Amino acid sequence: MPANLTEKVAELPLTPGVYLMKDSLGHIIYVGKAKQLKKRVQSYFYNNKGHSPKVKQLVKHIRDLEYRLTDTEFEAFMLECQLIKEIKPMYNRKMKNPLAYSYISITGTPPYRQIEIGYEPGTEANSLSYGPYTSRSTVERAILGIKESQRILCSSPHSRNSRCLNHSLGLCIGMCGGGEAVQRYEEIMEQIIRLLSGSGSSIVEGLEARMEEAALRYDFETAAKYRDYLAAVHSLLHKEKVIGFTGENKNIVVLEPVDEHTHKLILIKGSMILYRSRLNTAELDSIQLTALITSAALEYFRVSSLVAATEEISRHKIDEAQIIYSYLKSSSGNYLLVPQEWLEDEGKAELEEGIKGLIGSSVL
Numbered sequence: 001m002p003a004n005l006t007e008k009v010a011e012l013p014l015t016p017g018v019y020l021m022k023d024s025l026g027h028i029i030y031v032g033k034a035k036q037l038k039k040r041v042q043s044y045f046y047n048n049k050g051h052s053p054k055v056k057q058l059v060k061h062i063r064d065l066e067y068r069l070t071d072t073e074f075e076a077f078m079l080e081c082q083l084i085k086e087i088k089p090m091y092n093r094k095m096k097n098p099l100a101y102s103y104i105s106i107t108g109t110p111p112y113r114q115i116e117i118g119y120e121p122g123t124e125a126n127s128l129s130y131g132p133y134t135s136r137s138t139v140e141r142a143i144l145g146i147k148e149s150q151r152i153l154c155s156s157p158h159s160r161n162s163r164c165l166n167h168s169l170g171l172c173i174g175m176c177g178g179g180e181a182v183q184r185y186e187e188i189m190e191q192i193i194r195l196l197s198g199s200g201s202s203i204v205e206g207l208e209a210r211m212e213e214a215a216l217r218y219d220f221e222t223a224a225k226y227r228d229y230l231a232a233v234h235s236l237l238h239k240e241k242v243i244g245f246t247g248e249n250k251n252i253v254v255l256e257p258v259d260e261h262t263h264k265l266i267l268i269k270g271s272m273i274l275y276r277s278r279l280n281t282a283e284l285d286s287i288q289l290t291a292l293i294t295s296a297a298l299e300y301f302r303v304s305s306l307v308a309a310t311e312e313i314s315r316h317k318i319d320e321a322q323i324i325y326s327y328l329k330s331s332s333g334n335y336l337l338v339p340q341e342w343l344e345d346e347g348k349a350e351l352e353e354g355i356k357g358l359i360g361s362s363v364l
Contacts, residue, residue, distance in 0.1 A: 106129075
């Protein structure tokens with residue numbers, strides 16, 4: 001490691017921030033975030049035997065770095081997303097396979113609809129698509145688990161009059177042979193559609209039952225397999241919630257503690273940060289804080305563009321939404337969702353009451 005780089009790494013603070021790795025020409029080749037900058041950057045150069053080949057290749061090309069401090073870890077996550085989108089560093093692109101962007105599509109017509117996994121949404125008439133999902137392997141594992149648990153893992157899905165090999169193995173209910181099994185297959189497809197749409201849980205309950213039955217038989221290998229299937233299905237459902245959250249284009253007021261005297265105010269529209277400011281909460285009483293935050297919320301939320309509501313949901317947008325969604329769902333998240341009607345003159349009193357509650361839970 002070059003001497004100047006060694007010195008820079010040694011001088012890094014143990015605070016949240018974003019680091020930008022550079023090559024010998026000064027080009028930014030990688031952007032990352034950290035809760036503690038010094039420890040994270042040091043991990044690239046010391047005790048690196050467990051690094052992947054791509055990370056080892058990155059380290060070989062690092063000749064310099066710069067960093068940007070943030071007040072909170074949440075800000076570091078958001079700044080990293082923003083910089084990757086703006087700069088498009090070479091190694092960030094290399095480490096995120098664009099073909100991992102997958103969709104689940106329900107194609108065909110009843111009663112022989114099929115589940116397909118692809119890199120684009122289904123284009124057939126009447127097809128239903130879900131996604132995008134950032135991990136193809138998770139999608140494949142989830143769909144395999146659903147098919148196996150519901151016994152629709154057909155080895156001849158286009159057959160109409162002869163049962164497949166998997167039917168004899170107990171993995172297919174026999175819709176490939178026609179008869180009553182076709183109606184049962186269509187019922188299962190409706191359950192899968194409800195699951196992926198977030199309105200049904202019978203598929204998950206079936207996976208849980210299979211896992212518990214295997215455990216009761218002391219068949220722990222099978223129980224572990226269904227546990228992994230469940231984890232993959234829950235991951236898909238979580239991603240769908242993130243996508244739904246992104247499309248709702250919510251107004252969010254975040255008030256995060258920096259230290260005992262300071263808080264960070266962040267205003268978010270959808271997945272876009274509109275405004276951020278450090279507040280010396282030790283010198284402001286609740287009335288002053290309420291007035292200050294209310295004024296900022298009215299100003300920025302009222303004039304914020306509605307482009308995000310109709311903008312195509314890109315990978316970067318999902319990444320940003322994932323950070324915000326995870327923060328809001330964490331136990332440490334101090335935030336307020338502001339309905340659009342609170343931004344009207346007649347709703348200002350409700351906005352003030354909401355902000356008072358946020359201050360009470362975050363500061364007092």
